[in-house]
Amino acid sequence: MPELPEVETVVRTLEHLIKDACIDHVQILYPKMIEGDRDDFCRKLEGEHFRRFERRGKYLIFRMDHVTLVSHLRMEGKYYVQQPEEPYDRHIHVIFSLKDGRQLRYRDTRKFGRMFITDIDEDFSHFNDLGPEPFDEAFNAAYVRSFRKGKKQPLKSMLLDQSFTAGIGNIYADEILSACGLRPGRSCARITKKDEENIVNETRRILSEAIAMGGTTIRTYTSSLGVTGMFQNDCCVHSQKICRRCGSEIHVKRIGGRSSYYCPHCQK
DNA sequence: ACACTGACCTGCGAGC
């Protein structure tokens, strides 16, 4: 499941592979993948060049000369750069044929991903609800305090809330709380000033380590270069049976509709 | 305003 580190890896990989490539034409095999007018989508992308590659939270942003393509991988979305003669299966939903003969293919077994285009100058009203990036200095202990004020939701739900900070998903939320020694079900109203600092610092530490390793792979993620993340081997609690710190049995509890893994001994 | 639930999808594994 792509979270911030995986999306960052995809952005960097695609920049390496298709920077300045020109789109010849676009085929949409599953129309619901595209938000807005599909004909417009295809027509406006024809002849455009992939110029800059950015990420905002879990969104991929491809800047062209006249339009911007925004893509969200949700759970299982992946991009591949392949030759037209390479076979593809029924999970390929969008094909960008490039003028150099290659194809950028979007594959998504569960069809949850979405993409859309905006004008180049659009200020991305789409992103208005996203909180600060974890590495932005606006994400700090004072911000955590102001965000949680008046709220009683579980810490896990707060970390998953993209308006809190953009890019954290289920796996990293569990790992961050494990590193902080806080149970996922703990109310955000009942943490200390030190906990606020820990949440900020551990979020940055864990995400940057994961980016350095090229993202996590638990089930399906591989980047278009075929790079497979290694962070899964470093998970302390998520999908684990035994705590890597103390050896206790890991508990699983549904919080906010998500499976949440924690160590009852290390996390209070 | 906040918090929770179901829908969107498909594949996979457990249980009968």
Next chain:
DNA sequence: TGCTCGCAGGTCAGTG
């Protein structure tokens, strides 16, 4: 073996 059922999870609409 073959079926059904629950689960996986990011986001958003709907509800209390």
